[in-house]
Amino acid sequence: MNKIYCPSLTEYQRRQTIEVTIGDLPMGGENPIRVQSMTTVDTMDTMGSVEQVIRMVEAGCEYVRITAPSVAEAENLRHIKAELRNRGYNVPLIADIHFTPNAAELAAKIVEKVRINPGNYADKKKFNIIEYTDETYQAELDRIRERFVPLVKICKEHGTAMRIGTNHGSLSDRILSRYGDTPLGMVESALEFLRICEDLNYHNIVLSMKASNTQVMVQAYRLLVQKLEEEGLKPYPLHLGVTEAGEAEDGRIKSAVGIGTLLEDGLGDTVRVSLTEAPEFEAPVARTLIDRYTNRAGHEPIKPICNIPINPFQYERRHTHEVLNLGGTNVPRVVADLSQLDALQYADLKCVGHLYSMLLDKFNMSDLGADYIYTGNNPISFMLPNGLKEIVDHEAWQTAENREERYPLLTAKQYLSEAEKSAEVNFVQLNLHDLTPEMIDALKTDKTAVAVLQTSNAHAMAELRKGFFRLMNNGCEVPVIIRRDYTEMLSETTQLYASTDVGGLLIDGLGDGILLGTSSMAPKTKTEWLERIDNLNKLSFGILQAARTRMSKTEYISCPSCGRTLFDLQETTAMIRKRTDHLKGVKIGIMGCIVNGPGEMADADYGYVGVGKGKIALYRGQTVMKKSVPEEKAVDELINLIREDGKWIEPVILETENV
Structure with missing residues (x-):
């Protein structure tokens, strides 16, 4: 081919x-x-x-x-x-x-x-x-x-x-x-x-x-x-x-x-x-x-790829062995970087989707609850909620209490040395140049290893992809977490750059997790740090969803409006989102006219389509279920349709009082 x-x-x-x-x-x-x-x-x-x-x-x-x-x-x-x-x-x-x-x-x-x-x-x-x-x-x-x-x-x-x-x-x-x-x-x-x-x-x-x-x-x-x-x-x-x-x-x-x-x-x-x-x-x-590509030419050279081990025209996830809940058939995991913070409290974990109720003395996990937190040299001093696991730098892991409750992150040099390792999971931070024959041979036989692949090359996605291809061409099935660190920049710019760098790999089936690092950032206060981490955590889940590799929230396939639109799309989308955004994994198409109707929302589960002034057609997939519903009743009728299919759940209000 x-x-x-x-x-x-x-x-x-x-x-x-x-x-x-x-x-x-x-x-x-x-x-x-x-x-x-x-x-x-x-x-x-x-x-x-x-x-x-x-x-x-x-x-x-x-x-x-x-x-x-x-x-x-x-x-x-x-x-x-x-x-x-x-x-x-x-x-x-x-x-x-x-x-x-x-x-x-x-x-x-x-x-x-x-x-x-x-x-x-x-x-x-x-x-x-x-x-x-x-x-x-x-x-x-x-x-x-x-x-x-x-x-x-x-x-x-x-x-x-x-x-x-x-x-x-x-x-x-x-x-x-x-x-x-x-x-x-x-x-x-x-x-x-x-x-x-x-x-x-x-x-x-x-x-x-x-x-x-x-x-x-x-x-x-x-x-x-x-x-x-x-x-x-x-x-x-x-x-x-x-x-x-x-x-x-x-x-x-x-x-x-x-x-x-x-x-x-x-x-x-x-x-x-x-x-x-x-x-x-x-x-x-x-x-x-x-x-972003104005000055991209002239980046640090990357040697050409001799063998492309994927089909770029068809999605197939890279085959990996399972380590704990990483790789294999597991959805890609989210690792939140808290390594720049110390003296964390229960309430601080809200920024990674784990909400502590002081009233009930327990944690609730949101749909955007991180799977792992990376704390660097600052291990958490309290018991983490169920479902959340901690990664620490190797030096901190060696001296930490309750080492069985956290996992080490090793450099390439540490991993290939006689350094003490976890019997369960060892995270290994690597770049393309670390993927030597010696390293690949070690990773191939180690069923506790998880690679954390990163790059400083301006042509980041290409170098990370080359790393994945090198592993695949050498038969190495180690799970890989994609790590990207961005210098302090406008939030939307980080959003767009990370979505490109990580999403482009996920689309090709490459990656078992995502870690958006904070080592290059410099907020001044703890509140600013927590807000930044919260944004990166949400961004990580958003990228996974956009790449269709992990559905963690309702997806809205809504057209951008044009002169054919028969209702206020922004207002209607906001109204539908308010009523349905707790329906994890459900896809709802919101189309302003019949031109952008059943066809354009090709893979939506349900559709809300303008068919005339004040009139809405409701779809299940590409099949029209109700042809001319008054606009003021249409959202209720949409919910009734979802309810009929057994996909409706009542929204849950979480207890979130913080210490």
Whole structure:
């Protein structure tokens, strides 16, 4: 199998693409990675759209997309564009098209770029399973060509660019029937339309493979690049995005896990972060992700990888032996770093999800309760709650009381020496250079060892990945905790960087735990330290959830809103979250309209979809259960649906009085 999908797995190199002309701001080629977003105002509201576009541009958007669900909206793009030009804003506009070829053909004469979704543009999406022969399949392709060719010719004539944007949740019945709900199906859906463009010598094209599931999204983009190369097609620029990422911290983490993973390997020419928030809040997040690579070239060298031991197009968790509750079939564990604090009290463990009730003299563990705490040279002086285990530096472990209740962290040198070790678990802190043949041989035969893999290389994910590959290529199945330490920086920046570095590994099945270290941080007070540790603990669980490797809370697959939206998405998402955020592992899709309805929330358990003003459709999976529920009753009806399936539990109020 050809596993090559990027310029290099070890040296940061931007993938070289053709340049695409989009107004006066080209994409791809030698141009920087561009930032874009999408309006949420009704497209027929000319002045409202103009004002929002201006806010987006001033927030950093270089391209702005506007929905055009019908000819009327497509025509009004003319007025929006004219008013923007009158005010001195020349930002290229992109018309977002789903079902209506006639709207696309009109918009292509007005704006600089059109986006079509091959899953429902001149194709069929009725959730039917159809058996196609080669002849009937080709007949459908011929029908699509007939509908699609006029748009291509208009784009050529007017110098309009096009994004062929596949969405995981809106693959057509025809694609699903032949390829299934797979990254390959996503890629083939786009390639069918791309081949028509190539036949007509039209190349002003950008491609995207968006999904809410970060594993599927990353695999699809990688496979797309590989297929373009395999078929001898041009290296078209890529539009990166995780669709329906959600809101607030969860939306940012999920976006970084998907987008950042691809940027690390040099893929991507424009980024759109899809948050259930005002669109002007999306651009700064995208910019933070992109700017990390401005000076990435020239990082500390990493030797090339000769053998890739994973399938980059399909998730499979690395096989490891079990040590205590690490590795094997256990979910990845969270290790919280408390090593910079001493004289800890019961109440301080609240920052790692273990809440002490002075009234009851007992601990309650939240859904985000850390599995281990690392205390460095400051062992805890009291008995830890059940389920929480302690890691200490080897020197402190040697002299600590009750050594059987804690586990040592050894350096590579200590581990290979005759230093005293635990009979149960020994954590070994390593970097790539420590993974010598001697070390690997020792780890292979030691059923008490757990590696803690870290790096100081600016190209962190690549070096950590190389470490995993070295272990795998040498048959070493030791469990590995991924450790990353960040210098003091804005909380959101840490959030995005950690989600990229660790999430990118987890997506490939690499990693049995996560430790976000605090050794490089310098808060001034204990309160600031506890707040920082609390944030890192929540971030660790958020990364695991975004990478689909450990579900510890309710997941909300909510669209970022656009001019088609039929209710206030931010308000509704907050209301649904307030009522349901205790339902661990349940996935709820919240979609503003039927376009982003049952298809886009492809792997949600339940769906809340706008179908008309004040009317909501409720779904179980992709099956509509209630078609027209009044908006004021819809959340209660959603809860009733969850209750009918036996998935509803009453929220528990924990006793949290602190000493």
